[in-house]
Amino acid sequence: MFFVFCVFIVPIIVFVILHLMTREKTDNDMQKTEPMEMCAFCQNDFPINQLLEKEVGTYGRIYCFCRECVEGLYNEFNNIGVKTGE
Numbered sequence: 001m002f003f004v005f006c007v008f009i010v011p012i013i014v015f016v017i018l019h020l021m022t023r024e025k026t027d028n029d030m031q032k033t034e035p036m037e038m039c040a041f042c043q044n045d046f047p048i049n050q051l052l053e054k055e056v057g058t059y060g061r062i063y064c065f066c067r068e069c070v071e072g073l074y075n076e077f078n079n080i081g082v083k084t085g086e
């Protein structure tokens with residue numbers, strides 16, 4: 001039962017955090033010279049070619065995730081004990 005709880009709660013938390021972050025993003029990216037993009041998760045700037053861009057939800061919003069955050073999520077996911085399909 002706890003596993004099921006985690007599987008549903010984790011994506012919801014992630015989505016809420018991302019949603020809040022996108023709201024705060026206003027005019028801060030006006031003065032960028034290089035194609036840098038902020039990781040939606042840790043909010044550090046990275047060159048865009050080091051980020052994973054993902055369309056989230058049905059609204060077509062694009063979020064960028066850095067390698068560390070993706071790996072962190074992957075490890076978290078594994079720790080939950082979800083079995084991936086073969």
Ligand SMILES: [Zn+2]
Nearest residue numbers: 039042066069
């Ligand atoms: Zn990150």
